[in-house]
Amino acid sequence: MEMIQEIIIPMAYLLSAVLFIIGLKQLSHPKTAPRGNQMAAVGMLIAIVATLVYREVIDYTLIIAGIIIGGAIGAYVAKKVEMTAVPQMVAIFNGFGGGASVLVAAAEFYRLATGVNAIPGFTMSAIGLSIIIGGITFTGSIVAFAKLQGIMRGAPILFKGQQVINSLLLITTFALLVASVMTTGDMANYVLGIIIVALVLGYMFVIPIGGADMPVVISLLNSFSGIAAAATGFVLANYALIISGSLVGASGIILTNIMCKGMNRTVWNVLFAGFGGDDHAPGKGAQVTAKPVKSYEAEDTVVIFENARQVVIVPGYGMAVAQAQHTVHELEKILEAKGVKVKYAIHPVAGRMPGHMNVLLAEANVPYDNLYDLDQINPEFEETEVALVIGANDVVNPAARHDTASPIYGMPILNVDRAGTVFVLKRSMNPGFAGIDNELFYNDNTIMLFGDAKDTVSKLVAELK
Amino acid sequence: MSADLLIQIYVFVLAIFVGFEVITKVPPTLHTPLMSGSNAISGITIVGALIAAGFTELRIETFFGDLNITAILGFVAIVFATINVVGGFMVTDRMLKMFKRK
Numbered sequence: 255m256e257m258i259q260e261i262i263i264p265m266a267y268l269l270s271a272v273l274f275i276i277g278l279k280q281l282s283h284p285k286t287a288p289r290g291n292q293m294a295a296v297g298m299l300i301a302i303v304a305t306l307v308y309r310e311v312i313d314y315t316l317i318i319a320g321i322i323i324g325g326a327i328g329a330y331v332a333k334k335v336e337m338t339a340v341p342q343m344v345a346i347f348n349g350f351g352g353g354a355s356v357l358v359a360a361a362e363f364y365r366l367a368t369g370v371n372a373i374p375g376f377t378m379s380a381i382g383l384s385i386i387i388g389g390i391t392f393t394g395s396i397v398a399f400a401k402l403q404g405i406m407r408g409a410p411i412l413f414k415g416q417q418v419i420n421s422l423l424l425i426t427t428f429a430l431l432v433a434s435v436m437t438t439g440d441m442a443n444y445v446l447g448i449i450i451v452a453l454v455l456g457y458m459f460v461i462p463i464g465g466a467d468m469p470v471v472i473s474l475l476n477s478f479s480g481i482a483a484a485a486t487g488f489v490l491a492n493y494a495l496i497i498s499g500s501l502v503g504a505s506g507i508i509l510t511n512i513m514c515k516g517m518n519r520t521v522w523n524v525l526f527a528g529f530g531g532d533d534h535a536p537g538k539g540a541q542v543t544a545k546p547v548k549s550y551e552a553e554d555t556v557v558i559f560e561n562a563r564q565v566v567i568v569p570g571y572g573m574a575v576a577q578a579q580h581t582v583h584e585l586e587k588i589l590e591a592k593g594v595k596v597k598y599a600i601h602p603v604a605g606r607m608p609g610h611m612n613v614l615l616a617e618a619n620v621p622y623d624n625l626y627d628l629d630q631i632n633p634e635f636e637e638t639e640v641a642l643v644i645g646a647n648d649v650v651n652p653a654a655r656h657d658t659a660s661p662i663y664g665m666p667i668l669n670v671d672r673a674g675t676v677f678v679l680k681r682s683m684n685p686g687f688a689g690i691d692n693e694l695f696y697n698d699n700t701i702m703l704f705g706d707a708k709d710t711v712s713k714l715v716a717e718l719k
Numbered sequence: 720m721s722a723d724l725l726i727q728i729y730v731f732v733l734a735i736f737v738g739f740e741v742i743t744k745v746p747p748t749l750h751t752p753l754m755s756g757s758n759a760i761s762g763i764t765i766v767g768a769l770i771a772a773g774f775t776e777l778r779i780e781t782f783f784g785d786l787n788i789t790a791i792l793g794f795v796a797i798v799f800a801t802i803n804v805v806g807g808f809m810v811t812d813r814m815l816k817m818f819k820r821k
Contacts (some may be wrong), residue, residue, distance in 0.1 A: 267766075274760050275737060281753055282744040284818040291756050291815055295808040298763065305766045311773030316794040320772060324801025331802070332809035340751060340810070347758050347807055350799040354764040357796035361771035361789040376724060476754055479761045488727060490767050496727055497734040498763040504738025505757040509750060602747060609750030616817040623821055627747050 259309050266304035267494035273297030274498055278505070284622050301494050337617045338574045341607040342402035345395050345472050348479045352391025352456075355482035356449060359384035362489050363445050375435050377489060382431035382448055384485035389452025390459060391478040397460035398471050402606060408465025416462060417526060423455045463525065466571070468606045469513045470524045477506020509608050516602030518654075518665040547683070547695050549702045552713035558675055559718060562639035564595040566631060568668055569611050570604050572645015572680070576707035579618040582644065585711055586620065588718045598624055599631040599641075599668050601649040632669050641673035643694075645680070645707050651692045661690055676700045679707045752814045759807025768796035 274297045280290025305311065335343045359381045366373045373381075400406035427448055434444035463471050480502025487495025514521050559565065567586070573579060586596045598620065604611045612625055626634075635641065643650055646668075653660040654667045670676050671694055678700060694700055703710050745753045771793025 270763075271734075275741060278738075278741045278753075278757070278760075279744070281749055281756065282741075282746065284746075284749060284815070284820075287749055287752065287818070288812060288815040291752070291808060291811045294756060294760055295812075298759070298765075298804055298808070301763060301766055302769065305769045306773075308770060308773075310770055312775045313773055313790070316772040316790055317769055317797060320768070320794045320797030321801050324798040325805045327798075328802040328804065328806030329809055332806045332813065335810060337814070340755070340814070343806075343810065344751075344755050344758060347755070347803050348761075350803045351758065351761045351764065354762070354768055354796045354800040354803065357792045357799065358764055358767035358771055361792035361796065362767070364792070365771070365774060365789045473754070476758060476761075479758065483761045483764045484731060486764055486767050488731075490770070491723060491727065492766060493727070493730055494766055495763050496731050498760050500731055500734035501738040501741070502757045502761040504735050505742045505753065508739065508742050509754065512747075512750075600747070607751055608754060609747060609752070612748040613751045613814050613817070616814070616819070619817075619819065621821040622748050622818050625748055 258307060263304045263308060264493070266300050267492070270297035270301040270494055271497040273300070274501060278501065337614050338577060339403070340613060341468060341472060341605070341610060342399045344607060345398040345402060345475065348472070348475045349392050349395025349399065351479035352388040352395060352475075352482050355384045355388030355479075355486045356392060356452075358486050359388065359489050360445065360449065363441070367442060373441070378435045378441070379431065380485055380488035381445070382434055384482050384489055385445070385448050386427050386431065386452045387478050387485055388482035389449060390456035391475050391482055393453045393456030394460040394471075395475050397457055398468060398475060401465055402468060410464045411461040420455070420458050423451055423458060427451045427455060459525070465606070467524050469603050469608055469610075470510055470517075470521065472607050473506050473509035473513055474521070475506075477503050477510060480504075480506055513603055513608060516666065518662070545696045547702050548700065549704060552703060552710055553717050555677060555701070555703070555714065556717045559589065559594070559640060559714070560592060562594050564597065564634070564638045565589055565640045565642060566597050566599050566635065566638050566670070566673065568599045568601070568641060568643045568646050568650060568670055569615070570644065570646025570649065571606060572707055574605060574610065574614055574645070576645065578644060578708040578711050579614045581708050581711040581715060583615070583618040583620050584715050585718070588715060592718070596624070597626055597631065597634070600625050600627055601646065601668055602628065604646060604649060628666055628668060635669045635672040639674040641670035641676045643670060643676065643678045644711070647680075647692055648690070650694055651690070653690070653693050670694065671697055671699070674699065677703055679703050679705075679710050681706065748818070752811045755807050755814070756811040759804050759811065762800045762803035762807060765797060765800035765804055768793050768800050772797050
């Protein structure tokens, strides 16, 4: 028995940590990735089984009930969710992860508080930290979910003194944390206080962030859920939690960084600037222009497509909203049958989470070796006859290259304007999330195709057939 | 500082470096599955939840009578973490199977 408790269980945890690392490593290629994910899942199963034989786990009633309920909900959501809705699903799952950390830390606090020995300062700090990070992750993720799902408006919610209030809340949580460590009296009220303030803080922290900045927010909350798990690992002195939490924390930080670079903004700017929304209200740089644009009907474009050697499709969030990915794939197949080379150009922040477009196109059976990222495709636009922009806006605005007064100046963009002809599929002339006019639309080689993206692409398909 | 605590901090820092090394190699095309998969891994909190929910002896006086608060919190934590684990791995699997070559 001792051997199981002292050696086999810790070794099992080590094995699961190793499986997580190998699993993540296999994600470096789409071919090995499904296997990697399965290995990580096996790692998790090993960790769960090892914990079930742990000597302090005595009563299995609640455990079995909890696993059945959680497993059923998780499996149902995973099977039913639309690929366009994956960002909000990941957001809410992040939230559950954070919530679990809060609950485990609080549970451990109650267990220790009723014991004979005083809670060591370090353990108390770790409890406080897992509650703070987990609590922010929990409510922050719920707000992100609500914004993405359209339950809450995507536009930033801003009010006077917001940043002062948020700073005060942050200071209060840490003051409560210090107080709970220092006090010689009852800590329970401090812990309750930390929980409440952390939950409020998470809500306050995400409401001022616009819908289009969600890729950054989701990445950051992903990182937080990992760090919260690691903090819980310090509470329980459990290496499985410490290692796995750190891996996820690192992953989220890397993705946050990539998303920020894709927008040429710092994470502080994203979190605190209340930038743009998705309600298309004109922002600071907006000017209502009456400049002429060229607008064609789908049938007028056929010759241009047929004479092209290469067409580059640039998808954006608009493609996801219109659920146009399957129709786009049809267009691609027809063009290829006519001997036109078709490539997809994916901007890092296209969509509502990192890699969102890639998953949507994969769902529509577009092979992944047809998808090109910014650095790969940009040199090719000059030799491309047609660039087809579907529901993307700011990521193709040439102003980012040269107009120092533009709010998006310096953001890396896809240089579609260098292609022979640029077709832009758009609902109307409303500006994108940054609320700025897109000079691409007024270029001589740009032709607007107004209407719903899916309808327009369907018409193109019909005309080309 | 105890030796155990020091080792925990060592492991934490080294694991972050491993995470950076491994994850920088994930191509942008797989960033969404990376996120949902790593999300499932952060459901490792389930380990702590299981320990809390399996704990029997504790009874704390509350307004509602004597309750085993640790086990109740642990139970809710199991539900949350299991959603995260099961949902996360399953949806990642579903997505990864969609990625195909030409």
